[in-house]
Amino acid sequence: GAGVSQSPSNKVTEKGKDVELRCDPISGHTALYWYRQSLGQGLEFLIYFQGNSAPDKSGLPSDRFSAERTGGSVSTLTIQRTQQEDSAVYLCASSSHHFPGQRNTEAFFGQGTRLTVV
Amino acid sequence: KQEVTQIPAALSVPEGENLVLNCSFTDSAIYNLQWFRQDPGKGLTSLLLIQSSQREQTSGRLNASLDKSSGRSTLYIAASQPGDSATYLCAAYSILTGGGNKLTFGTGTQLKVEL
Numbered sequence: 441g442a443g444v445s446q447s448p449s450n451k452v453t454e455k456g457k458d459v460e461l462r463c464d465p466i467s468g469h470t471a472l473y474w475y476r477q478s479l480g481q482g483l484e485f486l487i488y489f490q491g492n493s494a495p496d497k498s499g500l501p502s503d504r505f506s507a508e509r510t511g512g513s514v515s516t517l518t519i520q521r522t523q524q525e526d527s528a529v530y531l532c533a534s535s536s537h538h539f540p541g542q543r544n545t546e547a548f549f550g551q552g553t554r555l556t557v558v
Numbered sequence: 559k560q561e562v563t564q565i566p567a568a569l570s571v572p573e574g575e576n577l578v579l580n581c582s583f584t585d586s587a588i589y590n591l592q593w594f595r596q597d598p599g600k601g602l603t604s605l606l607l608i609q610s611s612q613r614e615q616t617s618g619r620l621n622a623s624l625d626k627s628s629g630r631s632t633l634y635i636a637a638s639q640p641g642d643s644a645t646y647l648c649a650a651y652s653i654l655t656g657g658g659n660k661l662t663f664g665t666g667t668q669l670k671v672e673l
Contacts, residue, residue, distance in 0.1 A: 471658050483647070483663035488654050495656020531601060535659065546590070547651075547661060551601035 442466075444550035446532050452556045453522055461517045461553045465534030472515050473535075473547065474499075474507060478528035486530075489515060522557045529554050560585045562650050564664035572672055575638050579667045581631040581648035589659060590651040591624045591631045595644045596666070602647070606633070638671045645669070 445464040453459050465472050474486040476499075485499040489509045500506070504522075509515040519526055533547040561584045571577055581591075589610045594602040606615045606622040608631070614623040621634040631648055645668045649661040 549602040
């Protein structure tokens with residue numbers, strides 16, 4: 441696609457329910473990232489995919505959070521047993537990496553999914 | 559651990575004024591430095607990307623500079639307009655396990671340009 445696409449744009453869920461957030465990266469981009477923007481915390485890195493593998497999951501806040509990527513394209517971030525503190529905007533980004541550690545590759549962000557846990 | 563700070567946190571200026579937003583980072587071993595704009599309830603819009611070998615980038619009324627040795631970047635906005643009102647974020651790129659690039663974001667400067 442022309443840009444990074446995220447769905448849904450808004451999601452309201454009840455505490456304790458599971459949610460899935462979807463990201464469609466720019467076509468051909470091998471690297472995909474999830475970030476979270478919550479009040480008082482700013483923008484935080486969650487997880488990085490290179491292809492279908494996730495070499496860095498260091499930002500996932502708890503084991504309720506997981507993510508997968510299939511076909512080197514679409515990624516899904518899953519939050520189980522949602523809590524009110526999970527309320528935030530979840531942003532996805534993609535970039536083109538031709539080899540590991542390539543430095544000068546710009547990250548392109550989607551419009552985000554605003555998650556509200558009530 | 560990289561930490562990115564932006565000063566001021568908020569800024570209100572009259573239309574037409576030139577202004578400077580500041581960004582500082584603690585670890586000078588960065589690659590790119592990128593400035594974004596975020597409108598309320600919206601995602602991130604990329605403004606300027608300064609690569610590690612560069613010292614500045616310009617786009618229209620915007621100019622961003624990077625001094626890695628001092629851990630600073632500035633975003634200069636010339637002849638500000640009400641449409642420039644938004645939150646401005648800077649982000650420093652560093653290497654992740656597995657070779658990707660992690661962005662560490664500053665806390666943002668909320669700009670209001672008044673008529």
